[in-house]
Amino acid sequence: MPIPETQTAIVITKAGGPDVLEPKTVEVPQPGCGQMLIRVSAAGINRHDVHQRVGGRHSDGTAVPGLEVCGTIVAVGAGVDQGRIGERVMALVQGGGYGQYVVANQQLVLPAPDTLSDIEAAGFPEAAFTTWWNFFHLMTCRKDSFALIHGGTSGVGHIALQAMSALGYRVIATAGTETKVAAAKAFGAHDAFSYRDEDLAAKVMEATGGQGISSLLDVSAGSHLKQDIQMMAPDGQIAHLSGGGGADLAIPLRDIMAKRLCITGSLLRPLPLDRKAAVAEDLRRDVLPLLGSKVRPTIAATFDLRDAAKAHAAMEENAHIGKIMLKVEHD
Numbered sequence: 001m002p003i004p005e006t007q008t009a010i011v012i013t014k015a016g017g018p019d020v021l022e023p024k025t026v027e028v029p030q031p032g033c034g035q036m037l038i039r040v041s042a043a044g045i046n047r048h049d050v051h052q053r054v055g056g057r058h059s060d061g062t063a064v065p066g067l068e069v070c071g072t073i074v075a076v077g078a079g080v081d082q083g084r085i086g087e088r089v090m091a092l093v094q095g096g097g098y099g100q101y102v103v104a105n106q107q108l109v110l111p112a113p114d115t116l117s118d119i120e121a122a123g124f125p126e127a128a129f130t131t132w133w134n135f136f137h138l139m140t141c142r143k144d145s146f147a148l149i150h151g152g153t154s155g156v157g158h159i160a161l162q163a164m165s166a167l168g169y170r171v172i173a174t175a176g177t178e179t180k181v182a183a184a185k186a187f188g189a190h191d192a193f194s195y196r197d198e199d200l201a202a203k204v205m206e207a208t209g210g211q212g213i214s215s216l217l218d219v220s221a222g223s224h225l226k227q228d229i230q231m232m233a234p235d236g237q238i239a240h241l242s243g244g245g246g247a248d249l250a251i252p253l254r255d256i257m258a259k260r261l262c263i264t265g266s267l268l269r270p271l272p273l274d275r276k277a278a279v280a281e282d283l284r285r286d287v288l289p290l291l292g293s294k295v296r297p298t299i300a301a302t303f304d305l306r307d308a309a310k311a312h313a314a315m316e317e318n319a320h321i322g323k324i325m326l327k328v329e330h331d
Contacts, residue, residue: 003037003074004028009064009099010308015056018312021098023305026064028101031077035103038089042122043097044068045311045324046155047219047242048269053312059095059269066097067269069104070112070122071328080106088112092125092276094269098308100330107277110284115292123297123323127159128287130241130268132279134217135160138266139237141169145214148172148204148231152184152192153321154219156241158298161187163287166294172204172213174224176318183321187298195220201230212236229255240265298322305329 011024031037049065070090090112091104112121135141151157152173164171165188173184174195184192191207212233219241300320303311305328
């Protein structure tokens, strides 16, 4: 299959709302050492992409957002087996996913199972890498303790609930509506509650038999920190995924000291490659065998690549359950 010199991709033209995302003709990237060129069939929309667009940031040298894709390997760089060309894969990428072609490091490329469509497979990598890095590398989630994730029906949350519950971890979830609370339970949550509930901490403590939460993943920029600390078990860990646009976080230091809590956080995109590669090995071993049976991305909506602005607007409405995706056509 001939590889064109140019492609259609969605470019962040400036900081702003969804309308600043525009289809442009750009060069097809070339795979470097250890990289693969993927002909993209589908790409996932993530909250990070929205934050990048709002800030007008061109991360890692590209104005094209997008962190996860499904497609076919069409070329490889030095150090990569030529026999990989033609494989159907899903991949975590360093931006560039909103395009017809993208490069990915071979260590972050996973086989796309026949049990998932291209759209479904493209909705797996970012959520899975985020979940496993935070719960099992940054924190130390164990089966004899309880975990909690705020936003149990989000792109990350619904995959985390399915995969972790299938592997025997007890994960409690929160969500913003009763419909989403019910959906979180259906995804495998040990229990689920509204994060708007003034008695959230007490209900979580009751659900854990008084044990409390040992590993908590927060996507809300610390919006529930007071309740979080009340529901944490001694020596518990809280990991943050959202920086809240740079807002400061007021920390009740004495309460943290009393329970010996660890409050941390991370950004997945700038994480060193060797750490991401370690997560990829975990996913290959533990989660890939579950795909299509016990773990399946839920697709809330699918848009054509050129309608990426509409996809971002849908994400900002916060009404979706699961993933919002882009379908990528080729001429």
